[in-house]
Amino acid sequence: MTRYLLTPTLYNAWRYYLTAGADKEEQKRAEFLATLRREPFEPTAAILKGYAFEEAVQAQSEGKGESKSAVVRELAEIVKGGLWQQKVSAKVNIAGRDVLLYGKADVIKRDTVFDLKRSAAYSEGKYGGSLQHLIYLFCTQLPKFRYLVGYGSGEEAKDWAAEDYFLQPDTWTQIQEKASEMFFWLQRSGWMALYEKHWKCKYEEN
Numbered sequence: 001m002t003r004y005l006l007t008p009t010l011y012n013a014w015r016y017y018l019t020a021g022a023d024k025e026e027q028k029r030a031e032f033l034a035t036l037r038r039e040p041f042e043p044t045a046a047i048l049k050g051y052a053f054e055e056a057v058q059a060q061s062e063g064k065g066e067s068k069s070a071v072v073r074e075l076a077e078i079v080k081g082g083l084w085q086q087k088v089s090a091k092v093n094i095a096g097r098d099v100l101l102y103g104k105a106d107v108i109k110r111d112t113v114f115d116l117k118r119s120a121a122y123s124e125g126k127y128g129g130s131l132q133h134l135i136y137l138f139c140t141q142l143p144k145f146r147y148l149v150g151y152g153s154g155e156e157a158k159d160w161a162a163e164d165y166f167l168q169p170d171t172w173t174q175i176q177e178k179a180s181e182m183f184f185w186l187q188r189s190g191w192m193a194l195y196e197k198h199w200k201c202k203y204e205e206n
């Protein structure tokens with residue numbers, strides 16, 4: 001039996017490509033195809049800033065230094081005592097395809113999955129269209145998922161916001177609908193073969 005990985009990274013890359021403006025369509029198409037082929041990539045400045053932000057919060061929460069950033073200190077207090085970088089997965093069937101939903105949660109603490117984000121700007125509901133919280137809620141069966149977003153265009157986040165989602169009776173239905181839409185689009189676009197080649201599971205997660 002062949003099983004294929006489905007991760008928030010892949011879905012969000014596809015969604016980002018579809019919403020790209022006409023002036024950026026070619027660039028976003030190339031970026032999505034690189035993701036589809038699972039090609040190595042050079043992290044952008046924004047991605048590096050996100051890595052640094054997450055590392056700072058983790059170090060602060062574990063007592064490995066005192067950050068100068070009030071936002072880092074406040075978020076570290078929220079996730080303090082949680083388990084970092086926890087793998088989550090679930091074997092499912094979507095649109096007739098055997099799939100392994102897979103991700104890595106930044107922090108799991110008690111009944112909540114936390115995900116740290118660093119953004120230049122924030123508006124309410126920014127991550128509502130993402131598949132990330134749906135996959136993590138379904139895989140863990142925990143009742144709550146919370147994005148913790150440090151935002152501001154400077155080197156340090158100037159403020160932060162929380163965006164909450166909850167495990168619902170239709171969480172699985174939402175995953176099926178979103179994933180099926182992507183699979184059908186890949187089929188119509190002639191790119192399903194790339195997905196099947198590069199996203200085949202090499203091993204099963206426990």
